[in-house]
Amino acid sequence: MLIAQITDLHVTPAGTRAFGRVDTNAHLAAAVAHLNALDPRPDLVLITGDLANTPKPGEYEMLEELLAPLTLPCRVLPGNHDDRSALRRLFPYLPAEDPFLHHVVDEGPLRILMLDSQKTGFPEGELCAGRLAWIADRLAEEPGRPTLIAMHHQPFPTGLAIDTMGCAGAADLADLVRRSPAPVVGIVCGHVHRPITAGWAGTTVFCAPSTAHQFALDLAPGAGFGWTTEPPAVALHRWVPDSGLVTHLSLIGDYPRQRFG
Ligand SMILES: [Fe+2]
Numbered sequence: 698m699l700i701a702q703i704t705d706l707h708v709t710p711a712g713t714r715a716f717g718r719v720d721t722n723a724h725l726a727a728a729v730a731h732l733n734a735l736d737p738r739p740d741l742v743l744i745t746g747d748l749a750n751t752p753k754p755g756e757y758e759m760l761e762e763l764l765a766p767l768t769l770p771c772r773v774l775p776g777n778h779d780d781r782s783a784l785r786r787l788f789p790y791l792p793a794e795d796p797f798l799h800h801v802v803d804e805g806p807l808r809i810l811m812l813d814s815q816k817t818g819f820p821e822g823e824l825c826a827g828r829l830a831w832i833a834d835r836l837a838e839e840p841g842r843p844t845l846i847a848m849h850h851q852p853f854p855t856g857l858a859i860d861t862m863g864c865a866g867a868a869d870l871a872d873l874v875r876r877s878p879a880p881v882v883g884i885v886c887g888h889v890h891r892p893i894t895a896g897w898a899g900t901t902v903f904c905a906p907s908t909a910h911q912f913a914l915d916l917a918p919g920a921g922f923g924w925t926t927e928p929p930a931v932a933l934h935r936w937v938p939d940s941g942l943v944t945h946l947s948l949i950g951d952y953p954r955q956r957f958g
């Protein structure tokens with residue numbers, strides 16, 4: 698099973714740029730073209746939050762327009778920048794009754810739990826009692842079934858400024874993952890705007906880079922936020938039953954394949 702992941706699209710109203718600088722809409726158009734050209738074709742695209750930038754009026758209309766050319770099935774979850782109601786309108790498979798947008802993607806051998814970590818109105822994330830109960834129930838209902846968890850906020854400290862926007866309840870999630878009846882083959886996140894891998898709770902957490910701007914790699918204590926034009930990428934998660942989950946980064950840009958000799 699081949700799963701593509703894009704994240705932190707930060708779409709803005711037509712004709713505008715994120716913080717007046719970054720043409721996130723053009724970046725998403727390039728990401729969609731990149732996804733459509735992948736060979737072999739992924740079975741699914743996961744979009745792990747921050748689809749809109751503010752959100753301001755016009756952003757979700759722009760998102761719909763930019764995702765329309767995507768020829769692969771996609772599933773989304775919210776980030777701190779998103780509006781749940783707008784996402785529900787755009788993606789009718791999202792739960793209408795539940796206050797949260799968590800849902801299960803069960804269309805292949807790997808079961809995917811899309812976990813909503815948004816703390817409404819705040820940049821940091823939160824896994825409240827209700828959401829922890831939801832994930833506990835999902836991990837218990839198919840014991841032995843290989844399972845991937847997708848969420849927006851990273852559940853571990855990165856050493857970067859983004860740690861001020863971490864995820865409350867992460868220690869409780871770690872307990873659930875450690876003693877899960879279903880093996881958790883990995884957790885995929887966004888939010889940190891750069892590629893980061895961590896061993897955590899007996900599994901591997903991978904944070905994908907943004908389709909647009911990245912946060913600067915600055916591990917100095919007390920360093921604030923900065924952003925860079927390091928290349929955006931699509932994460933490709935290849936899952937094979939006997940060898941597990943392997944993650945690649947497919948950089949978006951002009952990097953043609955060369956021949957040796
Ligand atoms: Fe973001």
Ligand SMILES: [Fe+2]
Pocket residue numbers: 747776777778849887888889
């Ligand atoms: Fe975020």
